[in-house]
Amino acid sequence: MIQPNVPEIGLPRVVIVGGGFGGINLAKQLKGAPVQVVLLDRNNYHLFQPLLYQVSTAGLETDSIAFPLRGIFKHQKNFYFRMAEVTGVRPAENILETGIGELHYDYLIFATGSTTNYFGNKAVEEHAIGMKSLIEAVQIRNYVIKQFEESLLLNDAEEIQAKLNFVMVGGGPTGVELAGAFAELRKYIMPKDYPELPVSLMKIYLIEGSPRVLNGFSEQSSQKALDGLHKLGVNVILNTFVKEYDGETLTLSNGEKLKSKSLLWAAGVKGVPVNGIPTDIIAPGSRIIVNEYNQVKGYENIYAVGDIAQMINDPERFPKGYPMVAQVAIQQGVNVAHNIRLIAKGQPSAIKPFKYKDLGSMATIGRNKAIAEFFGMKISGYFAWIVWMLVHLMSLLGFRNKLVVFTNWFYRYFTYDRGTRIIIKRGAANIVKLRQTVQ
Amino acid sequence: MIQPNVPEIGLPRVVIVGGGFGGINLAKQLKGAPVQVVLLDRNNYHLFQPLLYQVSTAGLETDSIAFPLRGIFKHQKNFYFRMAEVTGVRPAENILETGIGELHYDYLIFATGSTTNYFGNKAVEEHAIGMKSLIEAVQIRNYVIKQFEESLLLNDAEEIQAKLNFVMVGGGPTGVELAGAFAELRKYIMPKDYPELPVSLMKIYLIEGSPRVLNGFSEQSSQKALDGLHKLGVNVILNTFVKEYDGETLTLSNGEKLKSKSLLWAAGVKGVPVNGIPTDIIAPGSRIIVNEYNQVKGYENIYAVGDIAQMINDPERFPKGYPMVAQVAIQQGVNVAHNIRLIAKGQPSAIKPFKYKDLGSMATIGRNKAIAEFFGMKISGYFAWIVWMLVHLMSLLGFRNKLVVFTNWFYRYFTYDRGTRIIIKRGAANIVKLRQTVQ
The missing domain is CATH 3.50.50.100 (FAD/NAD(P)-binding domain)
Known part of the structure; x- marks a missing residue:
């Protein structure tokens, strides 16, 4: 029989569901806090989604925009990772239901991101x-x-x-x-x-x-x-x-x-709330309604951050909640971590509401062409493209990934080539067997 | 209906089956020759097999040891590539049977390599x-x-x-x-x-x-x-x-x-000969018996090179044929290309038999540890390891792949880390659909 096997270490347990931008920044900020951090994700890596489109257009190797979650937290003693699919929650018992068994939590954070929305078509x-x-x-x-x-x-x-x-x-x-x-x-x-x-x-x-x-x-x-x-x-x-x-x-x-x-x-x-979240606190777009501390409506010890959370505490600028972008997830993760740290230290009155700091937006159209808006500036063209590359390189986790992505960009800039245009397909019979085992 | 759609260009057609070491070196050497070169492979890339073990142990990204076949031949005008599985041959009609239809050849070369041999277990x-x-x-x-x-x-x-x-x-x-x-x-x-x-x-x-x-x-x-x-x-x-x-x-x-x-x-x-090769010219290990010009026994215009070919023209040193290694495939590919070029130019009497030049062997055991034997020397340890790396880097096709592999090795040497330890698995429903289409 399999079970999560997360040891009790005599500290309140913070369970984070999802190793995206929200989840990993939250977990990182809990380094050294008097809590046990348990991160669950169905994959064993953090995916840098902003560069996905370059993988699908043969510009980058698959592995260079994924970073192993265990690698991020290797120096964090209070951290535990389990690769698991979360299937439901029983808030009355503080129990999370997962594909590898049930897990007790003291604090629970949903950082499960979003999935493609086909709007019912x-x-x-x-x-x-x-x-x-x-x-x-x-x-x-x-x-x-x-x-x-x-x-x-x-x-x-x-x-x-x-x-x-x-x-x-x-x-x-x-x-x-x-x-x-x-x-x-x-x-x-x-x-x-x-x-x-x-x-x-x-x-x-x-x-x-x-x-x-x-x-x-x-x-x-x-x-x-x-x-x-x-x-x-x-x-x-x-x-x-x-x-x-x-x-x-x-x-x-x-x-x-x-x-x-x-x-x-x-x-x-759109969000994908797990079973056990009452339907009356699920907003359009399947986001979970949270208060300004990212606490899920009606619960003190359950939080949601990032795409899955709908927080309306700045209704003039964001009447439908904050945009579903990495910046919001990162900042909410960091804020929730600070608040949980304060609560765990017995200072619950000191917790701070979330305040969004818009760092700007960017998009690249192609070689030497990008659009960027930040700090009230609007830039475009070559300079915006350089900024776009630098920001993405810096945001990528891990020195190796930065090096490999930079190498690919450097190469592509001078050769106009896209190196990874290969079709990896399944063939041999024993792979079918392997796949069944691996899935 | 699909068909190979390879145009007739008024030149004798050389069909090469397999884009491994033998096949690509053969095709390269036919650059500018008065023939049409058609390369078939079930994949669209050349795989650098000597580094496969590093992909399986999370040391290299998958895409850095594969090089798109079209990329190798982009400046070769007489070259045509088709992604296809070869299923059989009808030598009497000079017809190759493939998953995308039948293809006429004037010269046919099997460079299909080998597959794992479980010796009947x-x-x-x-x-x-x-x-x-x-x-x-x-x-x-x-x-x-x-x-x-x-x-x-x-x-x-x-x-x-x-x-x-x-x-x-x-x-x-x-x-x-x-x-x-x-x-x-x-x-x-x-x-x-x-x-x-x-x-x-x-x-x-x-x-x-x-x-x-x-x-x-x-x-x-x-x-x-x-x-x-x-x-x-x-x-x-x-x-x-x-x-x-x-x-x-x-x-x-x-x-x-x-x-x-x-x-x-x-x-x-072991080799995997296609249907249509008479069983009496298939040697143990499922290799096709060839003469010293790599011509398949009994045929003038069908060749086999590399792992799939068994040539015994140096019975003292290689009584069971040459070893199934990259060097033999490369050298046979080059020699066959020269011979076909001579035949196409009307000088069939000038063709040369294959002579194997053993360039040595190497294996690495780990960090700073390798074994190498070449030119009568036996070296081991750090120096052999450096040689091993240099030879493999130089043999890798493509500047980008060299750069990315070097980047990974450089990073790993100083950090002792292996960056690509991620599990890429299938999840979403629409991927199942995609997979069916892609396979």
Whole structure:
């Protein structure tokens, strides 16, 4: 029989569910606090999601944007990690239910992030590809390269077109960055790798429901991003939604139809609350309602931070809660850690409410092209691109990952090449067996 | 309907099956020759197999030892690549049968390499893990880390032991390098990542049927390798074969039993000839018998190079044919290319028989420890280790891969860390769908 086997060490136990930005910053800030920290995650690594799109477009190796969670906390004595899927919670008993058994907690923090939101469109959900996990990114890379390889084997123009039309849905940073990266694949890689396929056969679409891309940015920045995408040859379709998709034909809200085998969905995310959270404290977008201390409504010792939490303590600026971005998760994680530390030290009256410090936003469109807004400044072009790279490099966990990502960028800048365009697929019979064991 | 769609360009067509060491060197040497070169491989990348063991032991990222085949030949005008599985050949018609349709050839070269040889032991084949493909290496990494994570959840000593006993079979370079890497995982990583598990719980076994490890090397080098492995705490069992394995219990030829969930098989390889090759020209080890020009016995325009070919033209030194190593494949590929070039130019009488130039052998046991023999010299220790690294770095294809591998080695040397110890597993529902499409 398996069980979590987390030892009792005579300290209150803080259980953190999720090793994303919120969870790891919370756990880090509890270093040396008089508590036992238990981190649970279904994966054994922290994923640097902002660079996922580069993995899916053959620009970075998979392993360089993932960092082993145990590596982050190797010097933290009060820290325990267990790889586990959390399935439910019984707040009355302070018990968390997981795939490896039940676990008692004194403080519980949900930092479970978000998943792709298809807004109830089952047909799209079945056929589109999300962009939230490492395996999705690798599979996108495999899938995209396969479309090119297979196009060579076809003679029917319509079939080839469906394979070489790539559609991104959602004009936020992920959609924009993805569309830009596809455009660069077409510009720099396709002519070299597939001289047999005319470059004009490959088309890139970016579909956005609102009147502009990057609508979290200023209008001026949105326009710059749009210009940049146009220059790269991306077909940007604004004010338009996806209505239907059957894996081959895409129907838009304006009635237009598009042939495409590849619909990459970056149009939204939603929380995934576990069983046991009362439904009346779950807000639209499946986020858990929390107070200004990130305490889940109705509970003193259960918290939620980051994407999964909906906190409305600044209703003028953020009437629907804070944006679902890394900065919010990090800052909430840090704040909750400080508060738990105070409570554990017997100073519960000293705890502080969360205050969001907006450090700015950035998006890159491609080589030498980015948009950044911070401290009241709006920059774009080469300088913004350098800033974008520096900020992402610094935020990446681990010296090795920084080095490998820098190496890849350095190489790509001078060669225009994307090195990791390989298809890793399963073959041998004993792998099937292994997979069953590993899953 | 799909078909290879390789255009007729009015030149004799050379079809190469397999993008390993033999295939790519052959194709490279045909640059500018008056022939059309068509390379087929089931993968779209060349795999640098000598470093596979580092991927499976979390020392290198998967993508850094694979190089896209199209990238190698981007400046070669007469070159065509198709990703395809070859299923058979009809020599009388000069037709190759593949998963993407039939293909006519004027010259055909099998450079299909080898696969893991379980010597007919079905039980072992079912439960052991091979070490020949990139996906196997990734799966080994996933699997090994999972054994550690799961050990934490168990209380039964015997169950834990089975998870933390790692058994390598085969004392050649792959087995030795793998055992050494596991020993380093235990020494440098386990105490940091799993302070809850006593290091003594992890045991590493290397099982070899002959009286010494590295038996392709001199006795002196074998002894040095054995000493190195002992120092690292590897249990080396010589003169012993694996008799049975059911996935949990291993029975050796001396009657001893071992509990282990991980049997890594590096005890041998064999060829995989396609349908249509007459069985009477298939030698033991499933290699195709070729003459000194690498021509398949009985055919003028069909060749085999590398592991799949058995050539006995130096019976004193190599009575069973040349060893199944990269050097032979590379040199045979180059020689066949020169001969085909001569034939295509109308000088068939000028073709040269293959002559093997043994450039030496190397194996690394771990940090600062390697064995190398070349040009009559035998070296070991630090200097051999530096040579080992330089030779492997230089042999790796592509500047980016060299840079990334060097970065990883540089980092590991100074930190004793292994960065890529992440488990990439499948999760979300739409990935299942994607996988079906991709496979």
